[in-house]
Amino acid sequence: MTEKITRKQIDRRWIFLFMFIGVALPLIFTIGFPIETSENSEIVYDLIDNTPSGSKVILSFDYDPASMPELHPMAEAVMRHCFRKKIKVIVTALWPMGVQMAEDTFSQLKADFPDVSYGRDYVNMGFKAGGIVTLQAMGKNFREVFPKDMNGTPIDELPIMDGINNFNNINFILAFSAGDPGIKQWVQIAHDTYGITVSGGVTGVSAPAVIPYVNEQKQLTGLLAGLKGAAEYERLTKEPGSATKGMDAQSIAHMIIILFIAIGNINYWRNKAKEKRGA
Amino acid sequence: MEHFFSVLGIWLGALFTFAIFSFLYKDNPFYKVAEQIFVGLSAGYWFVYTIFFILIPNLFDPISQDIGANWIKLFPAALGIMMLMRLIPKTEWVSRFPIALIIGTTSGIFFLRYLKSDVINQLTATMINPFAGSDPVTIIGQLMLVIGTITGVIYFYFSKKHEGAFGVTAKIGIYFLMISFGAAFGYTAMARISLLIGRLQFLLGDWLGIISP
Numbered sequence: 001m002t003e004k005i006t007r008k009q010i011d012r013r014w015i016f017l018f019m020f021i022g023v024a025l026p027l028i029f030t031i032g033f034p035i036e037t038s039e040n041s042e043i044v045y046d047l048i049d050n051t052p053s054g055s056k057v058i059l060s061f062d063y064d065p066a067s068m069p070e071l072h073p074m075a076e077a078v079m080r081h082c083f084r085k086k087i088k089v090i091v092t093a094l095w096p097m098g099v100q101m102a103e104d105t106f107s108q109l110k111a112d113f114p115d116v117s118y119g120r121d122y123v124n125m126g127f128k129a130g131g132i133v134t135l136q137a138m139g140k141n142f143r144e145v146f147p148k149d150m151n152g153t154p155i156d157e158l159p160i161m162d163g164i165n166n167f168n169n170i171n172f173i174l175a176f177s178a179g180d181p182g183i184k185q186w187v188q189i190a191h192d193t194y195g196i197t198v199s200g201g202v203t204g205v206s207a208p209a210v211i212p213y214v215n216e217q218k219q220l221t222g223l224l225a226g227l228k229g230a231a232e233y234e235r236l237t238k239e240p241g242s243a244t245k246g247m248d249a250q251s252i253a254h255m256i257i258i259l260f261i262a263i264g265n266i267n268y269w270r271n272k273a274k275e276k277r278g279a
Numbered sequence: 280m281e282h283f284f285s286v287l288g289i290w291l292g293a294l295f296t297f298a299i300f301s302f303l304y305k306d307n308p309f310y311k312v313a314e315q316i317f318v319g320l321s322a323g324y325w326f327v328y329t330i331f332f333i334l335i336p337n338l339f340d341p342i343s344q345d346i347g348a349n350w351i352k353l354f355p356a357a358l359g360i361m362m363l364m365r366l367i368p369k370t371e372w373v374s375r376f377p378i379a380l381i382i383g384t385t386s387g388i389f390f391l392r393y394l395k396s397d398v399i400n401q402l403t404a405t406m407i408n409p410f411a412g413s414d415p416v417t418i419i420g421q422l423m424l425v426i427g428t429i430t431g432v433i434y435f436y437f438s439k440k441h442e443g444a445f446g447v448t449a450k451i452g453i454y455f456l457m458i459s460f461g462a463a464f465g466y467t468a469m470a471r472i473s474l475l476i477g478r479l480q481f482l483l484g485d486w487l488g489i490i491s492p
Contacts, residue, residue: 016303023475027483027490069477070470096328129333132388188392192400204470208463215404219396226466227473245490246476253472 015260022256026248033251035244040214041232043222044199047172048078053086055171056164060186060200061091061098061105063178067203068101071176073243074201074230075105078174081237083113083121088160090170092146093127094134094181099150101176119149119158126150131181135189139167172197172221179203183210187219197221201229293486296478427455 051057059079063071082089091102102124109116116122125146128134138145142164143155155161163169173190175198177183183200191198198219202210204226213220224233227250230243298313338356341349358377365374405428409421433445434452441449483489 013304019472019475023472024479024483027476027479066474069480070473096332127332129337132392184396188396192392192396204466204468204473207466208459212401212404213396215401216407217400217404219400219404226469227476228469242480246473246480249476249479250469250472253475254468257468 010260010263015256018256018260019253022252023249026252027245030245031248031252033248035228035231035235035247037232037236038229040211040223040225041229041236043214044078044174044201044224045081045222045233045236047197047199047221048081048085048087048174051085051087051171054088056088056090056160056169057082057171058090058092058173059102060094060173060175060177060182061102062094062175062182063101063203064095064097065101067178069246070203070227070230071178071201072101072105073227073241073246074224074233075101075176076108077230077233077237077239077241077243078176078201078224079105080109080112080239081233083109083116084237086121087171088120089122090160090164091122091124092138093125094131094185095178096127096129099124099127119153120160123158123160124150132185132189135181135185136193139189139194142166142169167194167196170196172199174198175200177202177206177210179206182206183220184213187213191219200224201233202226204228289485293482296482300478426451431455 059075059082061075079089091106093099093102106122106124126149128145130137134145143161146155148154149158167173167190173186173196175183175186177186177200183198183202183206186198186200190196199221200210201224207223207225207229210220211223211225214223224230227243227246230241231247234241234244295313295316298309301307302310338352342352342356358380361373362377363374364370405425407421407425409425410418412418412421430448430452432452434441434449434456436449439445480490484491
């Protein structure tokens with residue numbers, strides 16, 4: 001901010017101001033830009049929608065408050081879909097604060113699903129340190145890694161955990177991941193070692209590194225990428241939430257970025273042409 | 280009382296958000312205070328978390344409850360103490376043993392996992408018949424995948440000079456890489472804007488109540 005701004009440059013603070021206004025206004029005055037769904041999001045939706053009710057799945061909350069704006073809406077939409085389909089949800093966390101993220105998501109859905117009971121339809125097994133090594137141990141013996149849930153209740157006293165000994169007793173694993181350890185480790189262990197279906201949602205920053213796993217080998221079964229992925233999922237479930245509300249602002253912000261890139265390039269070429277003429 | 284602390288939390292959140300955002304205008308004391316408080320809080324949080332959620336449940340509790348069944352946990356405990364000895368200059372050399380163990384086991388585990396997931400399975404996923412798709416879009420996509428992978432790998436082959444047909448192929452590889460960098464930038468921009476949206480949803484919703492949170 002302290003460097004000298006030449007006559008040919010725009011003070012970057014103008015860009016910040018434009019961006020701030022460009023994001024704030026669409027949040028207050030909704031425009032309602034259409035949201036097109038991608039194939040990757042549809043695969044995730046179909047995976048959950050085609051899972052028989054009563055099945056048990058793992059939702060892994062591998063993120064912290066820093067990634068909440070992107071991952072929380074998709075976690076809420078996915079968990080809501082699971083509850084609507086009467087799928088039993090086992091929550092794990094490879095990040096310490098993932099436990100609170102899952103609890104916050106569950107508490108937001110409680111009012112809409114009064115029949116969902118803790119211990120029978122939903123359980124939070126808490127955080128476990130160790131990343132990839134912990135996942136490897138979970139694949140061999142889940143009960144050894146998680147002998148108690150986050151409240152200290154022994155696993156044998158939780159009806160949802162009846163018959164859960166390893167990954168073979170789980171229908172699929174869906175990880176909400178903001179980095180390492182996260183979805184990559186789930187792919188490496190749960191899918192590539194134990195052959196379990198793995199799906200998930202990631203932040204926009206990590207999406208380019210994770211998308212290659214959605215391939216012919218089905219290392220990942222679909223992927224929700226960033227706020228757009230969350231909004232797409234909300235559209236597929238026909239229950240718009242905070243991600244859908246944020247997409248107008250997202251689109252306007254992208255237009256502003258494109259506009260400034262265009263202005264920058266036009267300026268660059270104009271100055272270059274001027275220099276050429278001067279020389 | 281609960282309501283009071285909830286409101287206080289929202290106000291503190293809003294004030295700290297503005298303090299951090301103020302750096303976008305220029306460096307100032309409000310930003311510095313917010314930054315220092317954040318660093319201090321994080322350090323304190325992780326210290327407490329490590330003791331209560333990692334050391335106590337995984338080490339202290341099992342050993343104090345049944346040392347006969349959990350004696351093996353004394354080995355990682357000893358390695359942890361050895362690691363801490365690097366804080367004293369005279370005993371710093373002791374920490375090299377746990378570090379060596381960590382490096383050895385980590386590279387062993389990661390080598391196997393990455394070889395399978397990032398090399399073998401990724402290569403297998405590229406070995407497809409690109410013309411086997413049901414519609415033109417799929418076929419073009421599969422062709423791009425195969426061509427992009429081959430030309431991209433060729434670009435990183437440095438034992439032959441990039442000239443002639445080899446050079447042209449490597450050049451095509453560069454274009455594929457540039458497109459992928461552009462896509463990565465797009466995703467990064469989207470992620471950063473999402474964070475701003477999250478903050479503004481908090482300020483306009485939870486704090487000011489202008490929009491529904």
